[in-house]
Amino acid sequence: MKLLEIVHPAAKTLVDVSLAQDAEVGDGTTSVVILAGEFLKEAKPFIEDGVHPRNLIRAFRLASSLAVERVKALSVSLEGKSEQEKRELLKKCSMTTLNSKLVSGEKEFFSQMVVDAVCKLDPQTLDLKMIGIKKVTGGGLRDSFLVDGVAFKKTFSYAGFEQQPKSFKDPKILLLNIELELKAEKENAEVRLDDPAMYQSIVDAEWNIIYDKLDKCVASGASIVLSRLAIGDLATQYFADRNIFCAGRVEGADLDRVSKATGARVQTTVNNLDVGVLGTCAEFEERQVGAERYNLFSGCPQAKTATLVLRGGSEQFIDEADRSLHDAIMIVRRALKHAEVVPGGGAVEMALFIKAFAKALEVIPRQLCNNAGHDATDVLNMLRQKHAAPDGAGKNFGVDMNSGGVVDTFAAFVWEPSLVKINALQSATxxxxxxxxxDETVRNPKTKQKQLSYLTPNIGDDVAYTA
Structure with a gap:
């Protein structure tokens, strides 16, 4: 959606509402566009019969509020469950999301990975930035793995890097936001000399400054030095000689995650370094992943972060897997924050009401049938029969994507967070x-296009709307 260049204002509204759904809950982006279009389709006959749009808007909003209340009544809370039960329920929600994605064949494998990653985050914030996703071309989907901590691609390195140790147990980690190379001093000042013999003393002073910085890094007791800025060839060789691993030009997001996972604090000076600013982890290693080298920090004592390393045969495939897992991560986060779920597969849409509004909601089970290659008419008739039961026994019945019939989707563990449905209904409405x-369409005076009919603009026409 982000890559589309939409000009038509009505279509742009639908794109915006899809993006808003993604930002708010992370899934249901297709549903919200389909519902909005179907609501307008159901409204068209009333418009043609002369019903004022304001009456329709009022009815839509009433129907939406009633539908939201009904969704809340149908939802089942996950509160009070044991940790193991809750993880299983979250896994079911994640699998439901991945059902319609490119990685659906490995939904169980990835759902477990997503739940493990989200459960490692700080339960108070569940900050999405603390889950890193790294993509490495090559291998199969099953070669993907979760790092209990931070992983990032090996940064640009200078000569001498080969002699540095590539693994540590319980290392001390120093994080910097300063350059450790000679040019930093060279370019910051202009020096005028009366005596050419003094030039050597200036050169020596520059070397003394950089050596002083490096000595202080070593004296701190750190065995790993990471910096957001460059670590030059002199510093790289200096650290290699003392069995210290270093990496410069580490991305800001990766450095922040290392800081939160290991407890290290980013320093802007090497003066007065003490043990309190250093972080630690159980194990550090540089590992070959496909054609790339990766630095992995695992077993972090304050592990409020995790990293998913995705593998796949092509870049485009891995990008699609990334988008799929983003939706699953968002759903698991929302299910943790708002611990209520509803049956999926179109069951909730069939249970809602108000005639034209309810008829529009049937587009969800109908579209599910069409996507699976089943007869939508037969399935919808079976669903209407189940949901019309007087005792409400069929309220959880939705589309069975495997058999082409209907099934109790709650019992079949096809679950979705109720927040997704509520947000989709409200946004689409x-x-x-x-x-x-x-209330009217206005022709652009710069063009000679004909006046457009109300509510049926042609895609591509250059129009402006006034409310």
Whole structure:
């Protein structure tokens, strides 16, 4: 959606509402666009019969609020479950999300990985930035793995790097935000000399400054030195001679995650370094992953972060896997924060009501049937029969994607966070109401296009809307 260049204002509204759904809950982006379009389709006959759009908007908003209340009533809370039970429930939610994605064949493998990654985060914030996703071309999907800590690609390194140790047990980690190379001093000042013999003393002073910095890094007791800025060839060789690993030009996001995972604090000076600013982890190693070298920090004592290393045969495939896992991660986060789920597979949409609104909601199970190659008419008839049961026994029935029939999706563990449904209903309703509230179309005076008919603009026409 982010790559589309949409000009048509009504279509742009639908794109924006899809992006808003992604930002808010992370999944249901297709559902919200389909629902908004179907709401407008159901509104069209009323418009043609002369019903004022304001009456339709009022009815839509009433239906939306009633539907949201009904979703809340149908939802089942996960509170009070044991840790193991909760993880299993989160895994089921993640698998439901991955069902429609490119990696659906490995949904169980990736769902477990996603749940493990999210559960390592700080339960108070569940900060998405603390989950790193690294992509390495080559291998199969099953070669993907989760690092209990931080992993990042080996940075640009100078001569002498080969002699540095590539693994440590319980290392002390120093994080810097300063350059450790000679040019930093060279370019910062202009020096005028009366006596050419003094030139050597200036050169010696520059070398003394850099050696003083390096000595202080070594004296701190650190066995790993990482910096956001460059670590030059002199420093690289200096650290290699003392069995210290170093990496310069580490990305800011990776450095922040190392800081939070290991407890190290980023320093802007090497003066007065003490043990309190150093971090630690159980193990550090530089490992070959496909054609790349990766630095892995695992067993971190304050592990509020995790890294997913994705493998795959092509760059495009891994990019799609990345987008799929992003949705699954967002769903698991939301399910943890708002611990209520509803049955999926179109079951909730069938259980909601108000005639035209409910008819529009049937587009979800219908689209699921079409995507799976089943007869939508037969399945919808079976669903209507189940949901019409007076005792409410069929309220959890949705589309069975495997057999082409219906199934109790709650019992089949096809679950979705209720927040996804609530946000999709509200966003789709607002998008439909926004387009309905446009009271006229205005032709762009620079073009000679004909006046557009109300609510049926042609894609590509250059129009401006006034509310």
């Amino acid at each position: 607002e998008a439909a109401c926004l387009i309905l509230s446009v």
